[in-house]
Amino acid sequence: xxxxxxxxxxxxxxxEIERRITASGLTVGDRLPGERQLAExxxxxxxxxxxxxxxxxxxxxVEVQVGRGPNAGAILSYDxxxxxxxxxxxxxxxxxxxxxxxxxxRLMIEQWSAAQAARMPAGHDPESSRAMAxxxxxxxGAATPEEFVRHDMAFHIALTDRAGNTLNSAIMRALSITLRxxxxxAVHRLGHTADLQTDHRLIHSAITAGSAADAATAVAxxxxxxxxxxxxxxxxxxxxx
Amino acid sequence: xxxxxxxxxxxxxxxEIERRITASGLTVGDRLPGERQLAExxxxxxxxxxxxxxxxxxxxxVEVQVGRGPNAGAILSYDxxxxxxxxxxxxxxxxxxxxxxxxxxRLMIEQWSAAQAARMPAGHDPESSRAMAxxxxxxxGAATPEEFVRHDMAFHIALTDRAGNTLNSAIMRALSITLRxxxxxAVHRLGHTADLQTDHRLIHSAITAGSAADAATAVAxxxxxxxxxxxxxxxxxxxxx
DNA sequence: GACCAAATATGGTCAGACCATACACCTATC
DNA sequence: GATAGGTGTATGGTCTGACCATATTTGGTC
Numbered sequence: 001x002x003x004x005x006x007x008x009x010x011x012x013x014x015x016e017i018e019r020r021i022t023a024s025g026l027t028v029g030d031r032l033p034g035e036r037q038l039a040e041x042x043x044x045x046x047x048x049x050x051x052x053x054x055x056x057x058x059x060x061x062v063e064v065q066v067g068r069g070p071n072a073g074a075i076l077s078y079d080x081x082x083x084x085x086x087x088x089x090x091x092x093x094x095x096x097x098x099x100x101x102x103x104x105x106r107l108m109i110e111q112w113s114a115a116q117a118a119r120m121p122a123g124h125d126p127e128s129s130r131a132m133a134x135x136x137x138x139x140x141g142a143a144t145p146e147e148f149v150r151h152d153m154a155f156h157i158a159l160t161d162r163a164g165n166t167l168n169s170a171i172m173r174a175l176s177i178t179l180r181x182x183x184x185x186a187v188h189r190l191g192h193t194a195d196l197q198t199d200h201r202l203i204h205s206a207i208t209a210g211s212a213a214d215a216a217t218a219v220a221x222x223x224x225x226x227x228x229x230x231x232x233x234x235x236x237x238x239x240x241x
Numbered sequence: 242x243x244x245x246x247x248x249x250x251x252x253x254x255x256x257e258i259e260r261r262i263t264a265s266g267l268t269v270g271d272r273l274p275g276e277r278q279l280a281e282x283x284x285x286x287x288x289x290x291x292x293x294x295x296x297x298x299x300x301x302x303v304e305v306q307v308g309r310g311p312n313a314g315a316i317l318s319y320d321x322x323x324x325x326x327x328x329x330x331x332x333x334x335x336x337x338x339x340x341x342x343x344x345x346x347r348l349m350i351e352q353w354s355a356a357q358a359a360r361m362p363a364g365h366d367p368e369s370s371r372a373m374a375x376x377x378x379x380x381x382g383a384a385t386p387e388e389f390v391r392h393d394m395a396f397h398i399a400l401t402d403r404a405g406n407t408l409n410s411a412i413m414r415a416l417s418i419t420l421r422x423x424x425x426x427a428v429h430r431l432g433h434t435a436d437l438q439t440d441h442r443l444i445h446s447a448i449t450a451g452s453a454a455d456a457a458t459a460v461a462x463x464x465x466x467x468x469x470x471x472x473x474x475x476x477x478x479x480x481x482x
Numbered sequence: 483g484a485c486c487a488a489a490t491a492t493g494g495t496c497a498g499a500c501c502a503t504a505c506a507c508c509t510a511t512c
Numbered sequence: 513g514a515t516a517g518g519t520g521t522a523t524g525g526t527c528t529g530a531c532c533a534t535a536t537t538t539g540g541t542c
Contacts, residue, residue, distance in 0.1 A: 010526095021331075035492080048525090050493090054292045058300060065534095068534080094268060165346060168349070275524080287496090287497090288496070289495070307524040
């Protein structure tokens with residue numbers, strides 16, 4: 001037991017909030033009591049409640065808004081992506097992670113997702129289907145590498161969404177954001193995007209055709225092309241996030 | 242731009258700390274200034290510094306200790322696992338995630354890792370090698386389902402470590418902890434562990450023999466046996482964590 | 483009914499105090 | 513001189529109470 005259920009006050013507040021979520025069946029969209037009210041209910045100071053709220057906010061579980069009315073206060077939300085993104089970015093800064101590992105994990109998720117997506121019935125999740133097609137078209141019309149990469153990210157995220165695992169989707173979103181600048185530089189280096197688009201269409205048609213194995217292969221080849229300079233070193237994150 | 246670089250004070254403190262980490266080359270083990278000192282340096286209140294510290298702590302980037310001496314204060318650390326675990330647990334509580342998705346993601350990582358591990362040269366990472374063998378033996382001698390599951394977790398984590406991707410390892414650790422109680426109940430239901438151990442040995446020998454495909458297949462079959470009742474519903478987390 | 487102004491509830495921030503903890507330092511003793 | 517014990521002090525942890533900023537609600541006025 002590394003943590004003996006936290007003796008600090010804000011940890012007890014966290015435990016109580018977690019207990020209430022479980023017991024009262026609170027869910028996304030519901031509101032937590034205000035800072036002052038919760039402080040009085042639990043007989044703790046407002047500072048402790050605030051520190052607990054910062055933790056919940058960091059975990060992407062609540063969104064806090066000032067002012068008055070139904071939208072003010074701490075609202076239960078669902079955005080693990082932001083947390084994961086922060087986590088990845090900071091760990092790259094600390095050199096606890098390498099770009100190589102991030103890219104490999106992305107390949108893993110995307111290969112898996114492409115295979116799963118190919119196995120889905122034709123009419124499955126029309127929204128992600130539309131998103132993939134739209135991203136493909138938008139990449140054709142992209143005027144700058146930045147714009148291309150933006151739609152490229154959308155394409156790969158839609159692909160992951162299509163596999164239907166929201167946990168994988170959340171991780172994929174975080175990985176994409178982390179790799180964005182890297183991807184942009186790669187496109188600049190390449191100088192053109194024709195090969196990448198050929199890859200994308202190969203992936204897309206394999207999924208549409210229901211060929212899981214082909215889809216997985218196409219994804220692997222695409223990422224090998226997109227991230228060639230990454231060998232095995234401890235590349236650091238570009239200076240600007 | 243969802244976040245305009247945070248107008249709140251504690252977010253500016255976070256940005257400044259992140260800047261210092263990047264600029265000064267601070268790394269794991271180094272100490273951040275004390276709360277009072279940082280507050281004065283940045284001309285903000287101690288409360289704001291504390292809220293920033295709570296965020297860093299939640300992200301697993303610092304560990305805070307009271308008292309005096311070289312171990313006191315906020316030390317840069319590296320423990321994304323705790324954050325991921327909290328993230329998973331709370332999102333399961335909010336029903337934003339299903340057990341099915343968690344199990345699927347675990348299968349994905351473990352299949353990938355088993356295949357990668359099988360491709361490694363024989364002498365690679367002797368530590369995880371030893372850990373796998375030790376866990377196998379310990380499972381044979383386990384007297385209770387709880388003890389069996391503890392060593393089972395160690396086995397699967399060692400397998401993932403052997404693939405050499407620390408990001409995947411961190412995710413796998415979080416998934417394992419999240420699934421622990423579930424796994425324990427599954428072993429209780431099964432009533433015996435012979436089949437599971439047969440699976441484990443199959444996985445182990447496939448990796449040792451360097452057969453990536455066999456290793457991946459063995460992992461898939463093992464997890465299908467270990468988590469059979471999970472179909473497609475929105476199973477909730479067991480009440481006690 | 484529309485519009486504008488005041489009241490109010492909410493989070494955001496600050497200053498200052500006191501407590502608990504754990505090491506640092508110094509003194510007394512041998 | 514070495515050791516043991518007490519005291520000092522820097523650190524995080526918590527609380528109180530105040531004030532500010534913001535956004536909605538309320539109510540009055542035209």
